[in-house]
Amino acid sequence: MNKVLVLGGSRYFGRGVVERLRDAGMDVTVLNRGSTPAPSGVAHLIADRDDEAGLKAALGSRSFDVVLDQVCYTPVQAEIARRVLRTDRYVMTSTIEVYDQVRTETPMAESLVTPATVDLGLPEYEYGEGKRQAEAVFSAGDTPFVSVRVAHVLGGEDFTGRLRHYVERLDAGDAVDIHAGPRPSTFIHASEIADFLTWATLADFTGPVNAGSHGGLSAVDIARAISIEPRFRVVERDASPFSFDRYAVLDTSRATGLGFSFSSTTDWLGEAIEDARKG
Structure with a gap:
């Protein structure tokens, strides 16, 4: 049984992913700030991912086969996760907005955006830029990484x-x-992106992938x-x-x-x- 940690996953299609992973027989743990309980049959850890010490304390010695990160919006959050989480594979829910600087008249392939620059000193990030830089942090690490660029x-x-x-x-x-x-x-329907993220979490490919x-x-x-x-x-x-x-x-x-x-x-x-x- 694969051990899966989901960061976030408390509402909308994220909750659907958690329920699908559970129903597929995975050993699922949800980590969030505690505002919403996890679905039945799912372990629940409460921590603020921005608090590195608190995150370490909540996780203890736990390790996972795969992490699905539903709520990573900045490279700072990505750096903390990369330092703290122990996993064999990392899947991040990214966004179509990473292509917001692309100008094209043909469908946008993953190769059009290859994040490389990280600025951890910015006080805040535009949504697309924050996701691009978070992707760059994980891509530079040693853990096999997937970014799902969601429509x-x-x-x-x-x-x-x-x-x-x-x-x-x-x-x-x-x-x-x-x-x-x-x-x-x-565009994509909420139930379909829940299906896709479940599939991507349980697969073994790496790199960016568009979903729509x-x-x-x-x-x-x-x-x-x-x-x-x-x-x-x-x-x-x-x-x-x-x-x-x-x-x-x-x-x-x-x-x-x-x-x-x-x-x-x-x-x-x-x-x-x-x-x-x-x-």
């Missing part, structure tokens, strides 16, 4: 409210604020899936979530080649919209 997640008990923003405005007859000519990006459903969506595509006659307002700044002024579609051929089959956004977008409408 925008929709569906389920989505606490971000981004899709709900569209639903509420369009259902009320209001306009959605978009860029001039909004470009497509890649087939079929890119633009802000206009999302709006038209919600309303027969959606209204739009073109803005130069402060556009609605998921309105992008750059092409941002992921190339998922590496994951497919490794053996994971993604759905298409048309398979689940309507369900995600209804989830947002109910929520």
Whole structure:
């Protein structure tokens, strides 16, 4: 039985991953700050990952076959984890936003971003840059490392409210604020990314891997899936979530080649919209 440590995993698709790993027969331990209890049948450790001494105390002499890190946002957090956690393989949930500086007209392959520079002295980090630098810290270590670059997640008990923003405005007859000519990006349903992260945790490959459903969506595509006659307002700044002024579609051929089959956004977008409408 593999011993798996999940950092975070207390809500949304992270909890789904924990439950899937447990149901697959893994010996699962969740470590978080204690605001949410772990699912039944899962060990629970309480610590703040930013407190290195407290993290060491909570873990004691424990070691794991694999760590799934759901909540690493900065290189400082990555450095602490690399020093403290004892594991044979490390999987980090990263993001499509590591490509936020890429300008391309073709799907973005993992090789377009190879993080190398780390600045531990910054007081705070932009989301994409923090994830890029966290990837760089782990990649420089000796432990086999995977970064799962997750597309925008929709569906389920989505606490971000981004899709709900569209639903509420369009259902009320209001306009959605978009860029001039909004470009497509890649999306994935919450249940599918939970499946993918479970699969990636139990696999043996290393390196970055993109995760997203087939079929890119633009802000206009999302709006038209919600309303027969959606209204739009073109803005130069402060556009609605998921309105992008750059092409941002992921190339998922590496994951497919490794053996994971993604759905298409048309398979689940309507369900995600209804989830947002109910929520």
